[in-house]
Amino acid sequence: MRxxxxxxxxxxxxxxxxxxxxATADEVALLRRHLYHDxxxxxxxxxxxIAEFVALGSAFGTPVAYYEPMYHHPDSEYVFVSSNVDRxxxxxxxxxxxxxxxxxxxxxxxxxxxxCFYPQxxxxxxxxxxxxxxxxxxxxxxxxxxxxxxxxxxxxxxxRYVKIRPDDVFRPLGEVIAEVEHRTPxxxxxxxxRHPVTGERLLYISEAFTYAIEDASGKALPGTLLSDLLAExxxxxxxxxxxxxxxQSYEPGDLVLWxxxxxxxxxxxxxxxxxxxxxxxxVLDEFPLTGQEAG
Ligand code: 7UC
Ligand code: FE
Numbered sequence: 090m091r092x093x094x095x096x097x098x099x100x101x102x103x104x105x106x107x108x109x110x111x112a113t114a115d116e117v118a119l120l121r122r123h124l125y126h127d128x129x130x131x132x133x134x135x136x137x138x139i140a141e142f143v144a145l146g147s148a149f150g151t152p153v154a155y156y157e158p159m160y161h162h163p164d165s166e167y168v169f170v171s172s173n174v175d176r177x178x179x180x181x182x183x184x185x186x187x188x189x190x191x192x193x194x195x196x197x198x199x200x201x202x203x204x205c206f207y208p209q210x211x212x213x214x215x216x217x218x219x220x221x222x223x224x225x226x227x228x229x230x231x232x233x234x235x236x237x238x239x240x241x242x243x244x245x246x247x248x249r250y251v252k253i254r255p256d257d258v259f260r261p262l263g264e265v266i267a268e269v270e271h272r273t274p275x276x277x278x279x280x281x282x283r284h285p286v287t288g289e290r291l292l293y294i295s296e297a298f299t300y301a302i303e304d305a306s307g308k309a310l311p312g313t314l315l316s317d318l319l320a321e322x323x324x325x326x327x328x329x330x331x332x333x334x335x336x337q338s339y340e341p342g343d344l345v346l347w348x349x350x351x352x353x354x355x356x357x358x359x360x361x362x363x364x365x366x367x368x369x370x371x372v373l374d375e376f377p378l379t380g381q382e383a384g
Contacts, residue, residue, distance in 0.1 A: 090116050092123065100222070100335055101129030101345070109137065109145040117148045120346075124149065124203065125286040128222060128348045129337055135207070135344040139164045142344075143370055146205045149346065150372030153194075153201065156272070159183060159254050162368065171356075172366040174210065182366070183252055187356040190221070190324040191297040193349050193371055196247040196276055202374035204354075206345045210366040212359035217338035219329055219355040220347070224289040226322040226333050227281065234321060237314055238280045243294050244301040246275045275300075278378065280318075284350055285380035293379075295353050296324040324353070350378065 090112065091105045102123055107116070124130050137145060143165055146152050154166040160183050162168035170182025194200040208216070227235070251269050280302060282291045294302075296319050302310045316325070323331030336357070339345065347354070349371070359365060 092119075100127070100220070101131045101337055101347075102127045103131045103133060105133050107132045107135075109141060109148065112148070121149060124346050125284070125348055125351075128351050129220070130346045131337075131339075132344040132346070133340070134342040136342065137207070137344070139168055139368075142205070142207055142368060143167045145344070146203075146370030146372050149203045149205065150374040152370050152372050153199075155371075156197075157252075157254075159252070160186075167370055169369045169371065170366065171369070172210075173362070174364045174366050185356075185358055186252075187354070188358045189250060189297040190353050190355045191250075191295045192293075192353045195278070195293075195295055196245040196273055196298045198276055199373060200278075200378055201349045201371040202376065203372050204347050204349045205370045205372070206347070206367060207369065208339055208341075208343065208365075208367040210364055211339060211341060212361065212363035212365050214361070215357050215359045216340075217336045217357050218345075219334055219336055219357060220352045221323050221333045221335075221354075222351060223291045223293065223322065223353055224284070224287070224351050227290050227292040229333065230292065230318070230321055234314075234317060237310075238292075238302070238318065240305050241280045241310060242277045242303055242305065242307075243280050243299045243315070244275045244277055244303070245295075245298040246300055247273050247298060250297050277303075282350060282379040283382055285376035285378075287351070288380065289351065291351055292318065292322055293350075294318055294322070329355075 090107045093103045093105055152167040155169045160169045162170050171186040172182040173184035193204050248269055257265055282293045302315045319325050323333035
């Protein structure tokens with residue numbers, strides 16, 4: 090294993106000659122430290138089957154199967170498939186996932202600690218994912234906003250981005266919406282997390298999933314506070330040129346691990362409609378979502 094360089098343009102560190110099969114416990118521990126402190130680790134030249142990919146994810150935490158089976162790879166419920174590829178045998182996975190600012194499972198009681206992302210088929214151009222480091226976004230907030238969000242909580246829901254399943258055709262929309270609210274009821278998380286490993290403070294909101302902000306007693310705070318936070322953190326800039334936004338680009342064989350507490354991401358979907366497919370394994374680690382505030 091060789092930890093080489095910071096990837097060009099992106100923020101990640103690049104690792105060559107990593108083999109999930111022969112990796113020692115020390116190597117995995119070192120990679121985990123880099124993952125939390127550098128936030129993105131790119132393992133290059135990987136050629137893994139489904140079971141090997143799940144095993145690799147397991148080195149970084151406990152894999153969790155996505156709650157909606159429509160995304161599952163036929164050989165493993167732990168592999169989430171994003172794909173616009175139609176096969177003779179029918180479709181696998183879901184097209185055009187995640188093309189909005191979010192953190193994976195932020196709308197669930199236990200959001201994932203780490204996302205392991207493994208592109209299988211890349212478009213000719215526009216290979217990559219946009220990221221915002223929400224520790225940096227927190228530090229860059231105006232003092233007014235930093236003060237205003239002390240001791241507050243946000244509410245998160247997937248409702249705007251839940252995909253209609255093929256079997257839902259002809260169902261009344263009200264019934265589908267009621268089912269979404271029942272399966273994935275809104276969750277409340279602190280607006281500012283303390284990262285359990287790095288100790289950094291993170292602004293924990295996303296344009297896709299966060300829909301309300303409230304004080305500790307549950308009293309609603311103005312919606313303009315939330316939209317100001319989204320704007321200052323860079324999430325309302327549809328040109329993606331806000332200084333907080335960076336593009337991490339991929340080469341074939343790259344397997345990308347990221348810290349899903351600290352980073353929010355937005356998929357870059359190719360306008361040319363090239364065939365693309367990616368696999369992901371998401372894991373929980375041994376730490377709670379948010380660490381203790383230093384006393
Ligand atoms: O289809 C999608 O874009 C999936 C999204 C609503 N959730 C991904 C996640 O892990 O939170
Ligand atoms: Fe995602």
